[in-house]
Amino acid sequence: TLTAGHRYLAAENTSLSVKVVTGSKFALFGNATVSTDAAPKFTDVSDLQWYYSDVCYAVQKGLVNGRSSTLYAPEEYLSVAEAIKLAACMHQLYRNGSVTLTNDATTWYKTYLDYATANGIVTKTYASYDANITRGEYVALFYAALPESEYTQINTVSDNKIPDVKLTDSNAKQIYAFYRAGILTGSDSSGTFSPNSNIKRSEVAAILTRMFEKDARKTITLS
Numbered sequence: 001t002l003t004a005g006h007r008y009l010a011a012e013n014t015s016l017s018v019k020v021v022t023g024s025k026f027a028l029f030g031n032a033t034v035s036t037d038a039a040p041k042f043t044d045v046s047d048l049q050w051y052y053s054d055v056c057y058a059v060q061k062g063l064v065n066g067r068s069s070t071l072y073a074p075e076e077y078l079s080v081a082e083a084i085k086l087a088a089c090m091h092q093l094y095r096n097g098s099v100t101l102t103n104d105a106t107t108w109y110k111t112y113l114d115y116a117t118a119n120g121i122v123t124k125t126y127a128s129y130d131a132n133i134t135r136g137e138y139v140a141l142f143y144a145a146l147p148e149s150e151y152t153q154i155n156t157v158s159d160n161k162i163p164d165v166k167l168t169d170s171n172a173k174q175i176y177a178f179y180r181a182g183i184l185t186g187s188d189s190s191g192t193f194s195p196n197s198n199i200k201r202s203e204v205a206a207i208l209t210r211m212f213e214k215d216a217r218k219t220i221t222l223s
Contacts, residue, residue, distance in 0.1 A: 042072040049074070054205040054216075062099040063089050063208045064201075074202035081109035081129040083138045086204065087121050088112040090145040090211065121145055136171040136195035138204075139184075143174035146211060151181040154217060161222035163192050171195070182217030183210045191222045 040059045045052055055072055058064045064086060067073040078086075089099045092115070104110035109129060116122040121144040133141075143151075157179040160166050165175050175193060178184040184207070186192050210216045 040066070040072075041070070042066055043070050045072045045074060049202075051202040051205055054209040055202070057213070058205040058208040061093065061208075061212065063093065063212075064205060072201065074200060074205075076201050077132040077198040078138065078201060078204055079130055080126050080133045080137070081113075083133045083141050084116050084122060084129070085109055085112040086208065087141040087145040088116045088119075090142070090208070091116070091119055091121060093212075094146055094150075116141075132198040134196050135193060135199050136169075136175065138199055139174045139178055140171040142207065142211065143177060148177075150211070151177045151183075152214075153180040154182045155180050155219055156221050156223050157191070158223045161191070162186065163190050165193050165195055169195065179220065179222070182214075182219060183207060185218045185220040191220060 040056055042055070045055050051074060055064075055074070059066065059072075067076070085101075088101055089112070092101055093099050101111055101115060113122060113129075121141060123144075157176060159176075162175065162179060165172055167173075167176070175184070175195065179186070179191065184193070187194060210218070
């Protein structure tokens with residue numbers, strides 16, 4: 001039985017049985033098989049997929065929701081409005097320890113946009129809040145959600161070594177900070193970022209997890 005303030009770890013090649021009580025939450029990393037009602041149950045996310053533990057963590061933290069109670073939609077792209085919501089929720093969770101923001105009754109994302117604007121996360125007006133957000137844009141939003149002290153460098157990523165991001169490009173500072181902190185590693189062995197392409201919800205869950213759990217961050221060297 002889990003008690004308040006305790007964390008339990010299971011070594012590899014073992015099994016662990018726990019009883020979850022009110023207020024307890026799970027986060028799993030690595031190759032783990034879950035047989036418990038504690039983990040979110042989405043019909044389109046199985047424990048064999050690389051992003052399974054990331055989706056579980058992000059949903060349980062209240063950082064992201066499924067498209068419905070049974071669908072997460074990992075292959076769908078993130079909209080500008082959804083990205084703003086995530087950034088606002090991250091900021092509030094970090095500052096207050098919980099997420100209390102809720103959808104606006106008229107324009108669902110207005111609550112999050114107002115919060116993000118008031119806290120310096122959103123600093124511009126977007127042409128369309130329903131449009132898919134680019135990778136460069138979402139990094140800028142997510143970066144502003146946490147203080148710079150949370151982006152301690154663990155990787156060597158030299159200036160201008162991300163193949164498709166130069167220091168003079170828009171949002172380059174934030175992109176390089178995420179690579180150096182192990183939140184991003186790129187889509188191939190060269191570290192390609194594709195700043196103008198869109199981001200899938202499966203990838204979003206991984207980034208949210210790495211932002212909050214430093215043990216989940218990745219290593220890369222680009223020099």
